[in-house]
Amino acid sequence: MSIFLEACRSLLKPKATLRYPLGGKDLLQIPDGYRGKMALKREACIGCTICEKDCPSSAITIITDQKGKRPVFYLDRCMFCGQCKESCPTKAISFTKDFENASYDRKTMEVR
Amino acid sequence: MDVISSTFQLFIFPGFLFFILLSFLFEWVDRKLYAAMQRRIGPLYTGPLGLLQPIADFIKLIKKEDLTPKYSDKKIFNSVPLLMCALMLTVMLILPVAGESGVISFTGDVIFAIAAMTLFCILIFLAGFSSMSPYPLLGAERAVLLLLGFEIPLMLSIAGCCIASGSIEVSAIVSWQASHGWNIFGPQLLGFAIFLVAIQAELERIPFDIPDAEQEIVAGWMTEYSGRKLALIRMARNLELVFMSALAATLYLGGPMGLAPHWAEGIAFPVYFLLKTVAILLILTIIRGIFARVRIDQMVAFAWRYLIPLSFLQVALTLIWRLI
């Protein structure tokens, strides 16, 4: 019986649904510490390759650009564990709140 | 002129098209209310407020590839969905929508309705049996067991109505209620409750959705169906939902009859019909929302221990009331 009363109350209460993605994106509250897509501060990166060594799923490869060595992150392998951020000696790696990384093609899923 | 009007009645209103559209509307109401009880929204983006959702489902299934399992009994497997739809569309015609009688009306059409309901169950059994795979087989077996449980209370509660009005014709029951008051306000109140429980089982909805219990036997007797056969089955089940709630409204709530000035009867009666059937649907959906599924043996035990004695009591009460 108690579930019946609860159901009646629920009919009157506002819906619990967040209308993501249509018309409700601002309702979405992502906390500050959320580990979404990562970002690299190129100026801070010294190319030490520790992040590559510590990455548990080898989602990081090191390439060379004009400034020297730098990591590239592959989101299709990344576990969003945050070890690269922990390991980075210069705090060049950070995590953004961006979680909308779905894609049609695996090759596009990388962060340079 | 007569031919045109009867063709119109048969195919458009209150015939096939009307009932098919109504079945889509009913699925939408059912899903929306069920979602609202769970604090969800339900279908939202297909058409205004998701009204076109059932139609989108139907078109999608019609357009999908149609698979027939290799080891199935192909003749029966392919014909069952069509038969289900045809059966339901035919039996719909006896429902009075715009007046005292439906498109077709004859003495004994109540019995025809009961026969159609049982036939539907047998078609379900055939559908499961012809699939020749374990889940549908088990579902078919359960459908027949379920039939054992609820068929007798269903018939007896309808019999109560027939006894009260002294007729086995739908139009006579409706006109009797128009002059004597709705059946639900008499000794049929008990019959109404039994009828609601029994059609919940007939429609295979929670708490009696045992033949297609998703967590136990996947989709039960429907497991192997796909594409347009599944579309037809879904439509037949929605039509059955419309038929059952309309039958409840007809037998217990006075059918489409209600207070209306004589000139407005053509519009008012279908509106009354809709209001009453949707009211029944809302009750059915709320029942669906607040119970857990019972087991098949519990269901049959419940039917034989409580429902059947109660329905006999109801018939006896009606008889006594009638004699006085």
Next chain:
Amino acid sequence: MGVQRWAMGRSPWVLHFNTGSCNGCDIEVVATLTPRYDIERFGIFLKGSPRHADVLMVTGPITRQVKDRLIRVYEQMAEPKFVVAVGSCCISGGVFSNCGKGACYNVYAGLDSLLPVDAYVPGCPPKPEAIIDGITKLVKKIKEEK
């Protein structure tokens, strides 16, 4: 066919297949059904039978043992059918495959080596919002192509 494409995009029924996942993604896939996210808004049901489903949603690294079942389930589905890979393990094997220091012997490197994949949803596990995002992207693809 305009109508067909419209209907297909409006009611993609999902079959969820777990190929050896750690349960994280599965729980999030089920969580999309619940009131907070309510995936039924898009006309999506989670179906149990492959015959009824249009979208195969795969979670978890594909183990050798489950591979045959996965392909069988895919073949049981009726055309047109789509595949979504949810979670990094499913997309590439993630933490289990080809770690550079010796591969896991029992895991395939990615779903796309076995089935044609239409959309990838990375994350470990992806938020339910991310799964919904993946599905809306898939629906967009259904509407534009085919």
Next chain:
Amino acid sequence: MSSSYERIFNLPLGPQHPALKEPVLLDLKVEGEHVVDVALDVSYNHRGMEKAAEYRTYVQDLYLIERICGICNIAHTLSFCQCVEGLHGKEIPERAKYLRVIAEELERIQSHLLWLGVAAHEIGFDTFFMYIWLDREISLDLMEEFAGNRITTSYNAIGGVKRDMTPEVANKMKKGMDKLEERVKFYKKVVLSERTVMKRTMGIGILRRDAAIQLNAVGPTLRASGVDMDARADDPYAAHSLVPFKVVTDDGCDAFSRIIVRLDETLESINMIRYCIEKLPPGPLLQRLPRRVPAGDFLTRVEAPRGELVHFLRADGSDKPYRYKVKTPTFSNLAPLREMLRSKGKYVVNVADVPVILASIDPCFSCTSRNEVVKSS
């Protein structure tokens, strides 16, 4: 052909089945609606986890071990960290101990609510399932705020924890606990008063006390058979020796009493989190430990949401484990599960009860799969 042979037929449940979110094959021998026997195949989830752990460094292993099970990932990483810390012979800071307890108990709340929802779903009670999972979002939001992700948290680190608990999070956590307590009490009321729930769970999946001990059941499955056993109380780890709590038991021995035990445990966990937030000592979070682990063996017991979890580590002095071994609670509960699923005498198991019984042990086969059957053809 004898008639009994024809009456019994095989009903395979899984590996893809709506009642099981995981690939597991339950090969039921069914006579009509009655289950006569059952054969379990749990090998579909085998990912080569223990071998993979030997190839990776300890830092990487932390995340691999986390992915043994997504739902009880904190219990797994906690065990792993305890193994490594134990071989180092270092104590972790006091504050980290308390934070570990908070994370662990928050995970227990999340897991038990999840399980209750699944159990409601298995008996076809979808409305109840939706309510529970809506309230479970409270605990997940707290987890996201607290650890940075909803499910797989990466919260524990070797030598401590990764994140601090800010006063805002503590405040939110307190509020969330109040809300959750109210809701869990409501669920208990519903379970105790709803007739269809009782009908589907009472007298189902019976495991008597002596059978439970003999067959080595663990966790809530064991405690619902009236045995008072909990790794948190018997062998305290982290800050459990300092945080008071009651071991919940019930004498019902059936699926219904497992529901009650889990609900009571959730309430217990809520109180523990409150206590920990109140008594949270100041101090550092992390004790940095060298990457090479001294040689030796270490074994830990942790009470995961599903029961007692045992991790064993053998290190050879390098930065990679020599051998890593996990014994998960579901593995211990498989033998009792088979006992529960077989009809015997008056105790009859219907096909409809199988999902309920299976759910009642709160199975997590991704934890369990450690071997594979290779068919030679």
